[in-house]
Amino acid sequence: MRFFEDMAIGQRREVGSFTFTADGIKKFAAQFDPQRFHLDEEEGRKSLFGGLAASGWHVGSVCMKLLVADAQRQAKEALARGEKIAVWGPSPGFRELRWIKPVLAGDTISFASEVESLRSSEKRPEWGILQARNTGTNQRGELVFSLLATAFVPRRSNS
Amino acid sequence: MVEIAANNGHNRASSSKSIIMLTFEDFPPGHLGTYGPRRVTREEILAFAAEFDPQPMHLDEEAASRSMLAGLSGSGWHLCSIMMRMMFDGYIGRTASLGSPGVNELRWLAPLRPGDDLTLDVDVVEARVSRSRPETGIVTFKGQVRNAAGQVLCEMVSPIIVRRRAGIAAEQG
Numbered sequence: 001m002r003f004f005e006d007m008a009i010g011q012r013r014e015v016g017s018f019t020f021t022a023d024g025i026k027k028f029a030a031q032f033d034p035q036r037f038h039l040d041e042e043e044g045r046k047s048l049f050g051g052l053a054a055s056g057w058h059v060g061s062v063c064m065k066l067l068v069a070d071a072q073r074q075a076k077e078a079l080a081r082g083e084k085i086a087v088w089g090p091s092p093g094f095r096e097l098r099w100i101k102p103v104l105a106g107d108t109i110s111f112a113s114e115v116e117s118l119r120s121s122e123k124r125p126e127w128g129i130l131q132a133r134n135t136g137t138n139q140r141g142e143l144v145f146s147l148l149a150t151a152f153v154p155r156r157s158n159s
Numbered sequence: 160m161v162e163i164a165a166n167n168g169h170n171r172a173s174s175s176k177s178i179i180m181l182t183f184e185d186f187p188p189g190h191l192g193t194y195g196p197r198r199v200t201r202e203e204i205l206a207f208a209a210e211f212d213p214q215p216m217h218l219d220e221e222a223a224s225r226s227m228l229a230g231l232s233g234s235g236w237h238l239c240s241i242m243m244r245m246m247f248d249g250y251i252g253r254t255a256s257l258g259s260p261g262v263n264e265l266r267w268l269a270p271l272r273p274g275d276d277l278t279l280d281v282d283v284v285e286a287r288v289s290r291s292r293p294e295t296g297i298v299t300f301k302g303q304v305r306n307a308a309g310q311v312l313c314e315m316v317s318p319i320i321v322r323r324r325a326g327i328a329a330e331q332g
Contacts, residue, residue, distance in 0.1 A: 032240040034247060035256065048257050048320075056259060057243050061211040061236040068213055089227045090216065090267070091235060097262035147262075152227065 002074070003086040003156035004118070004128030012114040015070040018062050020054045022105035028058040041105070049102035056099040059109070059145050063134055066111050089127060089152030097147040101138070109136040109144060116148065127152045181254040183286065183296030183323040191281040191300070194249035196307070199233065199241065201273035207237040233271035238313050242304050245279040255322035257295060262317040269312045276307045284316065288323070295320050 022041070029038035033055035037047035044052035075085045103109060117131040130153045136145035208217035212234035215222030223231040271277075285299040299318040303311050 028240075032244045034244075035251065035258075037258070053258075055243070056261075057236070057240045061207075061234075061240065064234070064236050065211045065213075072213075087226075090232075090270075092268075093235075093264070093266035094262070095264050097265070099259065099261050 002153075004130070004153040005156045006086075007115055007118055007128075007130060007153065009115050009118060012112060013070065015111045015113055016066040017108055017110040018066060019108045020058070020062075020103050020105060022052055025052055025054045025058065025105055028061075029055050033057055044104075049104065051102070051104040053102040053104055054107075056097075056145075059099065059103050059136060060097070060147070062109070063111050063136060063145065063147075067113065067134065084156075086154050086156070088154070091149060091151045094147045094149045099145060101142055101144040103136075103138070103144055107144075108139045110138075111136050111145075113149075121152065124152070126155055128155055129153070181250060181321075183288070183298065183321045185254075186283045186286050186296075186298040186321065188283045188286060191283055192249060193278060193280050194245050195278035196276040197241065197245055197278075199271060199273070199275050199277060201231070204231070204233040204237065204271070204273055207240070208234050212236055228270045230270070231273060233273075235267045235271075235313070238267070238271045238304065239265065239315070241277065242279060242302055242313060242315065245277070245304075246281065246300075246302065249279065249281065251319070254319075257320040257322065259317055259319045262315060263299070265313070265315045265317075267313055269306075269310050271312055272306070275312075277312070278305050279303070280305070285318075289320065292320075294323055294325070296323055297321075 026039055029035070036043035037049050037053055038044075038055050041052045044050070047053070071088065078085050111134065113132045113134045115130060116133050119129050121127045121129050130151050132149050132151070134147050134149050135143060138144050205218060208214070216226040216228055216232060217223070217234050220231050280303045282301045283298055284301050287297055289295045289297055297318050298321050299316065302315045302317070304313040305311050
């Protein structure tokens with residue numbers, strides 16, 4: 001993971017892709033979001049989604065999964081170069097989450113993260129606050145998911 | 160809940176006497192309800208984190224104690240997903256909902272801890288008829304999840320699209 005000083009507005013990373021299977025969609029939905037269009041192919045086809053659709057919270061959670069995996073890959077690379085690892089803090093939240101198009105069974109979504117803003121934390125001077133636009137794009141190149149996430153990023157100078 | 164979900168289609172609502180379908184008209188601005196409590200176990204927190212958010216603060220007691228959250232905490236996405244389930248069990252499961260376009264704002268205010276008993280408070284902050292689909296309305300909810308001590312862990316403002324009663328009547332007529 002990078003330190004606050006390493007970040008710049010406009011920086012973009014491709015964080016990985018994920019294929020949503022029918023089984024995976026139903027398993028998440030049965031636990032957290034058992035609306036009929038997330039559980040049953042026929043109900044999905046009859047709905048506005050036009051097919052078995054992943055819960056929006058499943059899509060958001062998979063985005064998180066890929067962001068964490070990407071961060072862990074970066075940490076491993078930094079360690080291999082003998083560099084110090086930046087351990088990011090928790091997120092205070094997000095804004096402007098858009099489920100733009102349905103994610104249907106069989107879709108492969110590629111996620112990316114782009115830095116939108118950087119500022120200092122007044123309460124915690126050892127941390128900076130980053131806003132990043134995280135997006136998901138399907139195999140047809142259509143934007144399906146977008147959110148503006150906030151995170152605490154440690155400063156190199158204070159760690 | 161799966162059974163309710165399966166009977167949730169608007170076409171079947173009239174034939175299923177036990178299911179009362181809520182429509183746009185049932186969501187005037189104001190307090191909608193309080194739902195829960197829902198206990199969240201350590202096992203659930205670890206299982207969700209292992210699959211979707213394997214950061215040390217959600218998986219490892221020792222690393223978590225050194226994190227900003229000072230102790231093992233659940234993933235924020237786990238908390239969101241639990242809130243979704245509480246909304247489903249509370250009202251969305253018997254609402255003629257067509258889905259949600261997104262979330263205006265979500266704030267994680269305090270960590271989710273193993274053993275927390277969560278309650279959810281929901282207010283309708285806005286309800287308006289859709290211009291592009293006049294047979295539906297857009298209902299914007301504000302949800303707040305609290306622990307047993309009354310501390311707000313998470314707050315969300317999000318719209319859902321809901322059928323209007325007239326829209327259903329026209330389709331069934």
